[in-house]
Amino acid sequence: MTMPLQFSPEVAEARAAGRAIVALESTIITHGMPWPQNVETARLVEDEVRKSGATPATIAVMNGRICVGLSPEDLLALGQARDVMKLSRADLAACLVSGRTGATTVAATMICAALARISVFATGGIGGVHRGAERSFDISADLLELAQTPVTVIAAGAKAILDLPKTLEVLETHGVPVIAYGQDEFPAFWSRSSGLRAPLRMDTAAQIAASHQMRQTLGMAGGQLVANPIPPEAEISREAISPVIECALRDAEALGIHAKAVTPFLLQRIFELTEGRSLQANIALVLNNARLASAIARAMVGAAAA
Numbered sequence: 155m156t157m158p159l160q161f162s163p164e165v166a167e168a169r170a171a172g173r174a175i176v177a178l179e180s181t182i183i184t185h186g187m188p189w190p191q192n193v194e195t196a197r198l199v200e201d202e203v204r205k206s207g208a209t210p211a212t213i214a215v216m217n218g219r220i221c222v223g224l225s226p227e228d229l230l231a232l233g234q235a236r237d238v239m240k241l242s243r244a245d246l247a248a249c250l251v252s253g254r255t256g257a258t259t260v261a262a263t264m265i266c267a268a269l270a271r272i273s274v275f276a277t278g279g280i281g282g283v284h285r286g287a288e289r290s291f292d293i294s295a296d297l298l299e300l301a302q303t304p305v306t307v308i309a310a311g312a313k314a315i316l317d318l319p320k321t322l323e324v325l326e327t328h329g330v331p332v333i334a335y336g337q338d339e340f341p342a343f344w345s346r347s348s349g350l351r352a353p354l355r356m357d358t359a360a361q362i363a364a365s366h367q368m369r370q371t372l373g374m375a376g377g378q379l380v381a382n383p384i385p386p387e388a389e390i391s392r393e394a395i396s397p398v399i400e401c402a403l404r405d406a407e408a409l410g411i412h413a414k415a416v417t418p419f420l421l422q423r424i425f426e427l428t429e430g431r432s433l434q435a436n437i438a439l440v441l442n443n444a445r446l447a448s449a450i451a452r453a454m455v456g457a458a459a460a
Contacts, residue, residue: 158250159270162223168209169271172459174451176203176444177222177267177275177305180214183229184238184257185418186278187433188425193233195437202441203276206448213266215241215249215256222270232257240414242295260307261299264377268303273366273454275305276447278440279313279343280379282321284416285403292413293324301328305377306366308447310384310439311341311348315399315420318348326353331369331378333362335446341383344435345392352381359446363453382446388438390431398427 161169168175178199183192200210211223214232221228232238232255239249239256243265249256258266260280267275281294300307312321322340325332334340334352342348356362362380369378383389402423411419424432 157269158219160219160221161270162211162221162225164209165211165223172455174208174448174455175211175272175274176208176447176451177263177270177272178203178210178212178444179260179263179275179277180212180224180232180257181240181259182278182440183233184235185240186421187436188422189233191433191437193230195440196229196233198437199276199440199444202444203448206445208448208451210444211267211270211272213258213263215239215246215254215258218250218253220250220266220269222266222272243299244295260296260309261294264299264303264305264307267305273305274308274447274451276308276440276443278309278436278443279311280307280309281417282312282316282318283324285315285317287317287320290412292416297321297324297330298328300325300330300379301376303377304366304370304375306362306380306450307377308380308382308443308450310343310443311381312343313417314343314345314348314395315403315417315424318342318350322350322353325379328376330376331365333365333378333380335362335380335382337383341381342392343439344384344390344395344432346383346386346389347392349392356380359449360453360457362450363457366450366454367457380446380450382439382443384435384439385442388435390428390435395424395428395432398424398432401427
């Protein structure tokens with residue numbers, strides 16, 4: 155059985171030339187934002203990567219293939235598709251053999267990026283330990299993926315709807331480096347502040363790239379989580395967003411929302427309660443992560459060529 159990878163012409167050219175490539179997820183398109191902002195944002199993020207000197211590789215499963223890089227037509231079709239599978243490690247293979255359309259979460263994007271030999275991945279926020287996990291055992295596969303797949307993931311921390319202290323504890327248990335970029339505090343997605351100290355801090359893309367390469371040299375499994383705070387002008391303060399999150403969580407519990415449906419429901423409910431402000435912050439942080447990811451990818455290419 156051959157590897158079911160399909161590279162867009164843009165990504166194939168970048169691979170052949172040894173240029174910097176940044177992987178991008180597709181769940182943000184199908185489950186994270188409403189139409190048409192989902193496709194508009196995906197295009198903005200791809201363009202931001204290009205402007206920052208790297209090649210974007212948005213990843214999704216379509217027609218039984220892992221598409222590494224999407225054409226404009228594929229991106230438009232994905233943004234309007236119905237019944238799209240939300241793919242993690244558990245269901246990636248099943249989606250491929252069934253011929254269904256699937257959008258990749260952080261975990262699945264990491265797997266596909268590693269298969270394509272892409273070392274840097276920009277997203278919004280990772281999944282983590284859900285609130286009430288001591289009863290539900292609801293913990294995102296993203297955390298274990300970071301412990302075993304050698305991709306550096308740039309995110310604005312973990313999604314603020316999660317239990318952030320427990321998320322950091324699980325990452326520590328599994329030996330995942332959590333690196334705050336340019337500050338000592340772990341950011342909280344829409345907010346620069348979480349009230350939690352980050353385990354590590356680095357201030358340059360070159361440092362982060364060197365850390366990734368050193369882990370490879372040492373033969374250490376897993377990747378790195380780079381927690382990149384949202385730009386100050388775009389953030390929603392922790393004091394402002396916390397009561398909104400609590401309200402959305404109560405609504406989800408009252409409606410019996412659970413498992414993979416929880417995060418999309420909460421993001422949509424918070425969008426409604428903030429009258430769209432959360433979406434604008436989300437777009438700003440993803441663009442910010444794309445810029446940093448591009449710088450890290452370029453630093454890795456530069457180091458490899460030296």
